[in-house]
Amino acid sequence: MILTVMQISCRRLLHNRVELLLTFIVPIAFFSIFAVIFGGGLGRGTTPKIKVVTVDEVDSVVSRLIMSALKKQESLRFVREEESSQLSRSEAQELVRNGTATMAIVLCKEADQLAAQLLADASDQVASQVVSAVVNRSIMLSEAEYQVSQLGVSDASESGDQQNIAATNVGNDPDAEMLGIEESLSRKVEIVDVMGEGKANPVVSMYASGIAVMFLLFGATGGGGALLEERENQTLDRLLSTQMSMDQLLLGKWFYMTAVGVLQVGVMFLWAQLVFNVDLVGHLDGFLMMTVVTALAASGFGLFLATLCKTRGQLNGLSVILILTMSALGGSMVPRYLMSDQLQQYGLWTFNAWALDGYTKVFWRELPVDALAPQLAVLLFSGVAFLLAARTLAVRWESD
Amino acid sequence: MNYPRPTPALAIHDLRKSYGDLHALRGVTFCLERGERLAFLGPNGAGKTTLIRCLAGLTRADHGEIHLGGKPLKSVEARKHLGFVPQEIALYRDLTTRQNMVAFGRFYGLRRSELRNRLDWALQWTGLGERADDLVGTFSGGMQRRVNLACGVMHAPQILLLDEPTVGVDPQSRQRIFTMLDELSESGTSILLTTHHLDEAEERSDRIVILDQGQVVADGSIEALVKQSVGTQRWVRLRIDRPLTAPLRVGAAADAALIGTTGEDRISTRIDDVSTHLLGLIELVRRRGYGIVDVQVEAPSLHHVFLHLTGYELRD
Numbered sequence: 001m002i003l004t005v006m007q008i009s010c011r012r013l014l015h016n017r018v019e020l021l022l023t024f025i026v027p028i029a030f031f032s033i034f035a036v037i038f039g040g041g042l043g044r045g046t047t048p049k050i051k052v053v054t055v056d057e058v059d060s061v062v063s064r065l066i067m068s069a070l071k072k073q074e075s076l077r078f079v080r081e082e083e084s085s086q087l088s089r090s091e092a093q094e095l096v097r098n099g100t101a102t103m104a105i106v107l108c109k110e111a112d113q114l115a116a117q118l119l120a121d122a123s124d125q126v127a128s129q130v131v132s133a134v135v136n137r138s139i140m141l142s143e144a145e146y147q148v149s150q151l152g153v154s155d156a157s158e159s160g161d162q163q164n165i166a167a168t169n170v171g172n173d174p175d176a177e178m179l180g181i182e183e184s185l186s187r188k189v190e191i192v193d194v195m196g197e198g199k200a201n202p203v204v205s206m207y208a209s210g211i212a213v214m215f216l217l218f219g220a221t222g223g224g225g226a227l228l229e230e231r232e233n234q235t236l237d238r239l240l241s242t243q244m245s246m247d248q249l250l251l252g253k254w255f256y257m258t259a260v261g262v263l264q265v266g267v268m269f270l271w272a273q274l275v276f277n278v279d280l281v282g283h284l285d286g287f288l289m290m291t292v293v294t295a296l297a298a299s300g301f302g303l304f305l306a307t308l309c310k311t312r313g314q315l316n317g318l319s320v321i322l323i324l325t326m327s328a329l330g331g332s333m334v335p336r337y338l339m340s341d342q343l344q345q346y347g348l349w350t351f352n353a354w355a356l357d358g359y360t361k362v363f364w365r366e367l368p369v370d371a372l373a374p375q376l377a378v379l380l381f382s383g384v385a386f387l388l389a390a391r392t393l394a395v396r397w398e399s400d
Numbered sequence: 401m402n403y404p405r406p407t408p409a410l411a412i413h414d415l416r417k418s419y420g421d422l423h424a425l426r427g428v429t430f431c432l433e434r435g436e437r438l439a440f441l442g443p444n445g446a447g448k449t450t451l452i453r454c455l456a457g458l459t460r461a462d463h464g465e466i467h468l469g470g471k472p473l474k475s476v477e478a479r480k481h482l483g484f485v486p487q488e489i490a491l492y493r494d495l496t497t498r499q500n501m502v503a504f505g506r507f508y509g510l511r512r513s514e515l516r517n518r519l520d521w522a523l524q525w526t527g528l529g530e531r532a533d534d535l536v537g538t539f540s541g542g543m544q545r546r547v548n549l550a551c552g553v554m555h556a557p558q559i560l561l562l563d564e565p566t567v568g569v570d571p572q573s574r575q576r577i578f579t580m581l582d583e584l585s586e587s588g589t590s591i592l593l594t595t596h597h598l599d600e601a602e603e604r605s606d607r608i609v610i611l612d613q614g615q616v617v618a619d620g621s622i623e624a625l626v627k628q629s630v631g632t633q634r635w636v637r638l639r640i641d642r643p644l645t646a647p648l649r650v651g652a653a654a655d656a657a658l659i660g661t662t663g664e665d666r667i668s669t670r671i672d673d674v675s676t677h678l679l680g681l682i683e684l685v686r687r688r689g690y691g692i693v694d695v696q697v698e699a700p701s702l703h704h705v706f707l708h709l710t711g712y713e714l715r716d
Binding site for chain 2: 233234235237238239240241242243244398399
C-alpha cells in the first residue's frame with residue numbers, strides 16, 4: 001500500500017511540469033542568483049564601485065598627490081571628473097544628496113592640518129567604511145611620498161642641484177607646515193552624513209519599498225490569475241458573449257488591480273510611518289506618484305503573465321520564478337549597491353530597481369517630484385506596454 | 401392570400417469551421433423560429449460546442465452566415481437579444497446570488513430601474529429570493545444551475561443558448577429547470593439547447609436537430625424524424641414459457657417470414673398496427689403450443705432515431 005502511494009505520488013510529480021520546475025529548477029535558480037550577487041560568479045572583475053566626487057580645498061602638492069592616488073583606486077568611480085577641479089563643497093554635497101554620487105571626498109584644512117571630510121549618503125552603509133579606509137591609505141602614502149621627495153630636495157639642495165629644487169617647487173609650500181609624522185598618525189578622516197539628519201533609518205524606507213514592490217507583483221499576478229480562472233470555468237466566454245468587450249474587461253482589471261496595489265502599498269507605508277517613523281505624510285505627493293505608476297506597471301505585468309499562460313498552475317510557477325528573480329536583481333531583497341556593476345545594470349531591466357530608485361528619491365533624498373521623471377516614465381511606459389502585450393495575447397480568447 | 405413569412409429568431413446558413421485538418425462544422429444550415437424550443441443533439445465531437453460558440457460570438461466561423469432576428473450576428477444590436485448559458489457554472493462563487501445577477505445584468509447593459517425589475521423577476525423565477533444574499537459557492541449544484549441560468553437571461557433575450565443546462569443535477573432540479581425554461585418559452589423566448597439527455601429533448605422541445613460529424617443529419621419534430629428514419633412500426637418482444645424448438649412462420653405462404661431463434665425463449669419482431677397485428681401474433685404463438693409469460697410493445701423513440709442516424713460506434 002505504502003509503495004503504491006509512493007509510486008502514484010512519483011508519477012503525478014513526473015506528469016506535473018510546474019511542480020517539477022518548482023521542486024528542482026527554482027531552488028537552483030535562486031541559489032545561482034544569490035551566488036552571483038554575493039559570490040561574484042557572473043560579472044567577476046566588475047566588483048561594485050563607489051561613485052565619488054572630489055573637492056580639493058587645499059590645492060597643495062600633497063593634496064594633489066592624494067587626489068592622484070585616489071584616482072588609481074579600483075573601488076572608486078569618479079563622477080563629474082572633468083568638473084572635479086571646479087567643484088565646491090556645496091556642489092559636491094548636492095551631488096551626493098541627489099544620488100549622482102554616493103560620497104564626496106573633500107580635502108580641507110582643519111586646525112592647520114590636512115584633513116579629509118567624506119560627505120556621505122548614509123543609505124549606503126558599505127560605502128563609508130570602504131571610502132574611509134581608501135582615503136586614509138591614500139593620505140598616508142601620499143604624505144610618505146611627499147616626505148621622501150622632500151628628503152630628495154634636501155639632498156639636492158646640499159649638492160647644489162638647483163634643477164630638482166625648481167621641479168619640486170616647495171619654496172613656499174603650505175604642506176611643510178601641515179606635515180609631520182605625529183600628525184600623520186592622527187590624520188583626521190571625518191564622515192559627515194549629509195542625508196540622514198533627523199531621518200529614520202534609511203534601511204527602513206528602502207525595505208518598505210522593496211517588500212512593497214515585491215508583493216505588489218505577487219498581488220498583480222494573483223489578480224491576473226483570476227482571468228485564467230474565469231477562462232477555465234467559462235465565465236470569460238460568458239462575459240464576452242455580453243456587451244462587454246475584451247478591452248473593457250482588461251482595462252477594468254488593470255484599474256482594479258492598480259487601485260488595490262496603491263491601497264496595499266499605502267497601508268504598508270502607513271504602518272512604516274506609525275511604527276518605524278518613515279515620513280509618509282511629508283512625502284505624500286512623491287509617494288502617490290511613485291505608487292500609482294508602480295502599481296500600474298505591476299498590474300500590466302500581472303495581466304501579461306496571465307494572458308501568456310494557459311493555466312493557473314503555469315502562471316503560479318512562472319510568476320514565482322520571475323518575481324523572485326526580479327526582486328533579487330532589482331534590489332527588493334539585497335541592496336543593489338552590494339551588487340557588481342554588471343548586475344546593477346541587469347537590475348535596471350526590472351520594475352523593482354526603478355521603483356526602489358524612485359522611492360529612495362522620495363523618502364531618502366527628498367528630491368522634488370520632477371526628479372522622479374525617469375522612474376515615472378519608465379514604469380508608466382512598462383505598464384502600458386505590458387497591457388498592450390496582454391491585449392494582443394488575449395485575442396486568442398476572444399474568437400478562436 | 402400569401403402572408404409574408406416571419407423572420408426567424410435565428411437563421412444559420414452554410415456555417416463552416418475547421419481547426420487545421422479537423423472539420424468541426426461542414427455547412428450547417430437551420431433556423432430557430434420565434435418562441436420555439438429546439439434541442440440540439442449529437443454524439444461527442446459532432447460539432448455542437450463549436451456551433452454554440454459560433455452562435456454566442458465566441459468562435460469565428462470560416463464561412464457562412466448567422467442572423468439574429470434578421471440582423472447579422474456581428475451587429476451589437478443583434479447581440480443584445482442573445483443570452484448564453486455555458487455548460488460550466490460560470491458564476492462568481494464568492495459573490496451572492498443578488499451580486500451575480502446584478503453584475504451580469506450590468507454586463508448586458510441594464511441600468512437602474514430596469515435592472516432592479518429584472519433582479520426581482522430573476523429571484524422570483526429561480527425561487528431563490530430567500531437565498532439572494534447567500535454566497536453562490538455555498539449552494540447545491542441544482543441551485544447554482546438555476547443562478548447560472550438566471551444570469552444568462554437578465555436582459556430578457558429573445559434567443560437563449562443553453563449548453564447542457566442540466567448536467568450533474570438531480571431529477572428534482574432538472575424538473576425545476578425545465579419548468580423555468582417552459583415559462584421563458586411561454587413568454588416568447590426562443591430556446592436552443594444542447595443535451596445528451598434524449599428524453600429531455602424528446603419531452604421538452606418542439607423540434608430537434610441532430611448534428612453528426614459537423615453536418616445536420618436530421619431536422620424536424622420527433623414524429624417527423626421517427627417517420628423519416630426508423631419508421632412508425634412498433635417493436636414487440638414476447639417472452640415464452642420454454643425455448644423455441646424451431647422459428648415460427650408468420651404471414652401468408654407467399655410472403656411468410658420466420659421469427660424467433662431455436663433454443664431461445666424470446667421472440668422479437670416489428671408490427672405496423674398494434675390493434676390488429678399484436679393479437680394475431682399472440683394467437684399464432686399460442687397455437688404453436690407456447691405459453692406467453694410477458695409482452696413488451698415499444699414505439700420508436702428519439703433514442704432509436706439518434707442511434708439509427710449516428711450509428712453505434714463510440715465517438716470518444
